Amino acid sequence: MSPTLDSHGAGEVKRAPPIIVARDLVKRFEGPDGAPFEALKGVSFEVAAGRLTALVGPDGAGKTTLMRMITGLLRADGGALHVLGHDAAQDAQEIQSRISYMPQRFGLYEDLSIQENLDLYADLHGVPANLRRERFARLLEMTDLARFTARPAGNLSGGMKQKLGLACTLVRVPDLLLLDEPSVGVDPLSRRDLWEIIEQMIAEEGLSVLVSTAYMDEAARCERVHVFNKGEQLAEGTPGELRAQVAGLTYVAAPREGEPARDLQARLIDAPDRIVDAVPSGGEVHFIRRPECAADSLGDLLAGCEARAREEELEDAFMLLLRAHEEEVKPTAPEQGGPDQGGEAALSSAGLEREQDSAPIIVVRDLVRRFGDFTAVASTSFDVRPGEIFGLLGPNGAGKTTTFRMLCGLLPASSGHLEVAGVNLRQARATARRRIGYVAQKFSLYANLSVRENLEFFGGAYGLRGRTLRARLRAIEARFDLDPQAQSGNLPHGYKQRLAMAAGLLHEPRILFLDEPTSGIDPLARRAFWRTITQLSQEGVTIIVTTHFMEEAEYCDRIAIQDAGRLLALGTPRAVREEAGPRGQDMNSAFIAIVENARAHERTRAAAPESVA
Template sequence: MTDMGTQPTVVSDGLRKDFPAPGGGTLHAVDDISLTVHAGQLTALVGPDGAGKTTLLRMAAGLLKPDAGRLSVLGIDVARDPQAVQDRISYMPQRFGLYEDLSVQENLDLYADLHGVPHEVRRDRFKRMLDMTDLTRFTDRPAGKLSGGMKQKLGLACTLVRSPDLLLLDEPSVGVDPLSRRDLWQIVQQLVDEDDLSVIVSTAYMDEAERCAQVFVMHHGRVLAEGAPDVLRQQARGLTFTAEPPPGMAARDLQARLIDREALVIDAVPKGGAVRFIRQRQADEGALQDLLQGTEPQARPEELEDAFMMLLRQHHQNDERDDQAAALPPSEAAPDKIKVQPKAMQDGGVPQGDQPVIVVRDLVRKFGDFTAVASTSFEVRRGEIFGLLGPNGAGKTTTFRMLCGLLPASGGHLEVAGVNLRHARAQARARIGYVAQKFSLYGNLTVRENLEFFGGAYGLRGRALRERVDAALAQFALEPQAKSGQLPGGYKQRLAMAAGLLHQPDILFLDEPTSGIDPLARRAFWRTITGLAQGGVTIIVTTHFMEEAEYCDRIAIQDAGRVLALGTPQQVREQAGGDHASDMNSAFIAIVEQARQAGKEAP
């Protein structure tokens, strides 16, 4: 590795990159950015969807040419000599190109060939990468048969088959579980510590940005703030509090009350059975006390995410929107106004009161000799938010698909909306809405065309279809003529939810609904979910954001097809015990690792 000394790794001055906007005009993806990234440390790019993080990384990698300004990487002018930069860096995009039919070892060999890695250094390099990623046991396994977390680790290993001077990572932990995310960051930190490697990472996780020496907060192609995490945190000093919900109120309902009052509260999230919030600096004390219904808030230490949310809220109304975003309403415009009356409340079609709307007993699903789901049992009540959590490959998606009637069970009893799925899957599907992990609508159609298509697929016709589509456009604040494939991630998820709710289902299934979207979009998304649950819709959700488990009434943690924990978030944290009882992320990791260790020790 080249000794960079004290020379900056990346320097930009007045950098700009433009693209044609979908509705005409120009989109300033990177807009007059000047920054300096120091060598030998971790640097984070954070910001909401459309902030310009990926565009900036692609320019640094020599894959996009700036339209204006200067960009120097490792002392090289990228616009003049992109190949010289690419010869010295490694870049891992969001969708890294693994060859799924090739084995782990064959993928490593292929990328070593592509990068011209000499054969005499490959053995030691491969061994180190396989040891660091814990993939040594799986060298013969096809990449397509790896879990999501293992694929990400293999992608990182392929990226690092040569020893670079700079590593660029574009949201490397999107879609992976907390254990895999921890492992990825241990690998990156080891490379920084042992090899003095310079790393620039874009991330939607503020706890990941907290690990970095330098953080750049981006929004609409500009840098809003930069500095070390402890410096940025100071912007929220004296404004961060925790409040317990009043008796009989769920933490998510108090969070919804707080987040709706922008004049008093900047941000609020449920955590540990309470609500963490940021008050406005000039908030009226009496009005805030009325909002909290007499609960006395307790001051708490500020975090990087607090400062991040403050910056986004402050600039959300004041920033000049680019042409693409101007065609879309603000992200907070309407999700809290969602009014959905499920069919169960209209015609009495599903069990009412305390009777469960989903009953799972001894559910089994096998694929040949492999058992993906083993004797799983739980129940879900009407209007409940139920979280199904687990590591990649735990059997969550298989369970989800059986619950939705998309996959038959191999054994056990499965009842959804009062219908036995072993005998009447089509009947149950009419009362179910489904939002897939990956955007599954038609990207070449407009928002309205997608809604009309899926409304027709759900049996809506004529006036009823027009009314439901118009209501969905208004409720989810969607621009009807926008091309669906060109929407930012948060709006794609909103469109997917609108499509899933067109037929007013009793039960809504959400498979990793917030994967890859930023904290601002996640807040708006969960405000919508809370409103749906308050309206009587039953929500079943999988997520890898453990803080989102706090929105759930109950959660189940699954691994290797078995349920390891089942109960309220508080009960699950208590099951983890010890130092893990206050933090859902730590509790999740502890429960899964304890179960895996017990499995190893079993005779």
């Protein structure tokens, strides 16, 4: 929102009042044990009008609770909250008439078409008929959905559903737009499109937008960022102001010849007394030195690897703030860089050693899957070696989940050869499934059962009994730092993912399939999750993983990129970045470049006969 001129003074700037003012805000819920739990602990902050403002923080930070309080869906248990000049406790209806809110699971009506969903939300918001035509046309053009208005929402890809949800949220022009993790679970192309729409609406209509996000590159687009953890605000400021807190502490190191970047990353992140954070990036490792640790004291961790200073990023500041707060809240808590980081005790009974022969453990040749006239996977071929981490990437609707389900033996191929763990899946799917572990994107935990009861159930399903089952339960619970008595439905999302992976590893499979295992979880939980994956790979377990976090592809030995059922790229992360050419500075930009180049080539090829005619 532009500043206005004060009528009492020529040219004097008068600032608009903040649209959100929170003072000592408290919100309590009943915890799993019946005791009160404070989701917000005396939070105070302001949000200026006409700005793009971000809320960031890990699972359980209080972001969604705060969003729901701003909308008037939850009432504070202490403190004061004013939104658009109204008391949120007293004037919730007035606030709701002036805001638009897109929650994490936006309520599209899947049996209705795109146009019917837009009409319905326009009716709910009382948008006059004479304004709808122009508004709908603009939203459909911005979201690139104009060609699909008759398509049922249930038949849309994940990215298209998110864009339709945003369009439905914007059928009227609100005074305040609230977006709760709008891009979770969508691919980089769709994520980029969503943010282009948001930024265009801000530029053209002066929208005030408050967004919560797990992506630090998204938060870096915002004018102001508020960092939360465990119900407390840790810091606020511009991205530049927050980055300044980690100045002089950020480095990049190149691994030794032949050493995977993830092994160097594991060595660094396993030294929390000296290292705040470490993550593979572009074939190297970005890491943060602890402020109290001397720069020349890292020699044994680097073990001859070359390290140099690098420019700090917003995620560096975020991780520094989180680590410091976690240590302040739980000074004696074990580091969660990965359960049982030593690695030899918890699963010693597994006897998992990296296989010496180089024969592929997965062989895919000319794999095809059709659904009626639609070809979801078209003549795909690749191999996976024992102990390899293999990433299967692609936009929403690219065919990677179909490929994934065929590899797991959950879906038969229409044609082609598919061999997993030495078994031809067209002939013996049940035999192959006994040799693999599978963690679905929406893992079916039984919320009313304890951790131990869930593991006992899945252990029985895998044929484990008696003493063998009891030994495996003790080992797997220790490895993943799980409380056997905790009720599964009350676990934080990151711990649910741990439990899901524990269940998939109970029967000591040779291959572990992970379908978007870190979707919706924060950077802290993702670091812990991938530390465990690295260790499993070192022990000889073969990992097949799908993900929409392109930086996670850097943990993989090789990756395959699919789109429209076709294999576009296959190789090491470095080879794929090089294949993308000048646009492939990092894996996210390389992914976008490869997919866009392939789509442009396909459009040119499809138009060629018309040109000739």
